Amino acid sequence: xxxxxxxxxxxxxxxLPPDDPTTDAFGTxxxxxxxxxxxxxxxxxxxxxxxLFVWSVVHGVAMLALDAILQTPRAIEALGGxxxxxxxxxxxxxxxxxxxx
Numbered sequence: 829x830x831x832x833x834x835x836x837x838x839x840x841x842x843x844l845p846p847d848d849p850t851t852d853a854f855g856t857x858x859x860x861x862x863x864x865x866x867x868x869x870x871x872x873x874x875x876x877x878x879x880l881f882v883w884s885v886v887h888g889v890a891m892l893a894l895d896a897i898l899q900t901p902r903a904i905e906a907l908g909g910x911x912x913x914x915x916x917x918x919x920x921x922x923x924x925x926x927x928x929x
Contacts, residue, residue, distance in 0.1 A: 857882060861919075870919045878919055885911050 858879045864870040870878065889904075889911050898904045 854879060854883060865921075868921055869924050871921050873919075881918065882915055885915050 858875050861870060861875045861878050861882070865872055865875065889898075889908055892898045892907065893904045898907055
């Protein structure tokens with residue numbers, strides 16, 4: 829039987845995940861992006877927006893797997909790999925690529 833996201837309990841109803849990096853995963857993601865920005869590794873865009881992008885892609889792939897839209901481990905791995913590559917190319921600071929030895 830296929831699980832559907834509509835069959836799972838609803839979230840707390842907040843529009844955005846909490847942003848306290850000491851207590852939640854989303855806050856930890858924002859903190860990690862800020863750190864990578866300070867090292868020049870990711871684009872100097874607004875960290876909350878970048879985190880929402882990353883969060884959306886990762887959780888989108890997870891939902892496709894949970895809802896059995898991706899029906900095999902191979903399909904999950906293939907989309908996960910593509911999503912990971914696109915995530916990185918979407919947030920990487922282009923000048924960081926040219927600075928590599």
